[in-house]
Amino acid sequence: MxxxxxxxxxxxxxxxxxxxxxxxxxxxxxxxxxxxxxxxxxxxxxxxxxxxxxxxxxxxxxxxxxxxxxxxxxxxxxxxxxxxxxxxxxxxxxxxxxxxxRTSTTQQPLRLSQRGTAMYRNGGVREFLAPRAFVPGVPETRNFPLATWERLQRQVLKEWGSTALLHSPPQGMAPLRKAIADYVNLERGAHASPERVLVVTSSQQALTLCASVLLDPGEHIFIEDPAYHGARKAFDAAGLDCAPIPVDVDGMRVDLLRDARQRARAVFLTPSHQFPSGATLALERRLQIIEWARQHQAWIIEDDYDSEFHYAGRPMACVQGLDAHQRTIYIGTFTKSLFPGLRIGFMVLPTELVAPMTIARTLLDGHSAPIPQLTLARFMEGGHFGAHVRAMRAIYCERRDVLAKLVRRHLKDFVEPRVPDGGMQMPCVFIRDIPEQQAIDAARRARIDLLGLSGLHASRESASAGFLMGFAAHTPGELEAAVKKLAQVLRVVAR
The missing domain is CATH 1.10.10.10 (Winged helix-like DNA-binding domain superfamily/Winged helix DNA-binding domain)
Known part of the structure; x- marks a missing residue:
């Protein structure tokens, strides 16, 4: 008993x-x-x-x-x-x-590979599951034309039938690869063909592929300083040695890249809207980087993450379109231009890299789901993508201006906004001695999400403390309420 x-x-x-x-x-x-x-x-x-x-x-x-x-x-x-x-x-x-x-297992320290340990310690890339103020890089989804998307998806299922339930080719469905090539050629000045497009899950997957396929552990890669944290963590996890190159108002300091003592196999850029500063890489510097890559037989990894949202005229043509030597890997995503749940990104690759990258991609997740790919292809072919981007560009521009005014009115004693020409987030730099992490933690407790600027720099001693404020996913009224709440938080922290 x-x-x-x-x-x-x-x-x-x-x-x-x-x-x-x-x-x-x-x-x-x-x-x-x-x-x-x-x-x-x-x-x-x-x-x-x-x-x-x-x-x-x-x-x-x-x-x-x-x-x-x-x-x-x-x-x-x-x-x-x-x-x-x-x-x-x-x-x-x-x-x-x-x-x-069980007892002996729990008493023994967890043993991971060096790569696993690096990924675990770096903490991965934090995704904000709910669009709380002021989450950076999250689009407005309430305005998305769901009825149109649903209609196009029904068309896909009717035409493709059960074939759409099978595996996608690892390189991606042909209609979507053609739609992507047509789009980047027209809107971004790229040199792309469907045969050179690789459909991936996200830009993060594309960065992981670049890190593992192009470079060996211990090799150098030049990155912007400050840099996009997702890229740096992907490179760190692959065992690469990230060599920071400072950024100014015209983007990466290419003169320092050319004079660097290290020999690097690649350089990572966000040239359209440098993350997090928002600077645009000057044309002369783009051409200098292309020449550097040619001379050193190095790769240029171009992350064109939110180039659709440029508010002062047309954005500059991408680096890939200027590169006559096929040394540039162009990375794009629909996470920000459409919605995060789509989970579709893409790479435009030099011809010789298509096969290696496609094979490597099969070892990660095999393929992307066919039905969303085919629906997205129709969405682009029918002009719905361009119309949606144009509508959201106007909305985001208004919200950027509203946020800048609100920051200058309610946060003027704490931060100075750096209003970007494009993108979905605004850097704000402290103008008084406020502990950055303490401010971010206090804001999170008040249900406000901020991304600190110091952690994006290679050297925190030389970094300007502050935070990024995403504005794309919030109406003017929501922005005002959140800024006022943040002002109360900062007053407490600054005491």
């Missing part, structure tokens, strides 16, 4: 709210199994008769019989005709030797 503590343990499983989705006999079976694994029930010890246990638990005898039957099938108990049920010999070994093994 069970001792009182053992019976109470089984009862706890039966009434546990977390187990309510499980059938009653499964809860009893798992409770008894756990007692065996933990060593609370020794081998050859008898279990309560099914009728007696059913009475103690307030359940039917059939329920206990079903639990015992499953335990017997798994080898945890033996059932002897006329004698009852007993804990099987060696039952604890079925679960990893019970308490002793």
């Amino acid at each position: 069970f001792r009182h503590a053992q019976l109470e343990s089984v009862k706890a499983w039966v009434v546990d709210p977390a187990q309510r989705s499980l059938p009653l006999h499964v809860r009893i079976q798992r409770a008894v199994r756990q007692l065996i694994l933990d060593g609370a029930l020794d081998a050859s010890k008898p279990l309560p008769a099914s009728r007696a246990l059913a009475t103690s638990l307030g359940v039917s005898r059939d329920t206990v019989e079903a639990a015992y039957g499953q335990l017997h099938a798994e080898g945890f108990i033996e059932r002897r005709v006329g004698s009852g049920s007993f804990v099987a010999e060696g039952a604890r070994r079925l679960g990893g030797r019970g308490t002793t093994a």
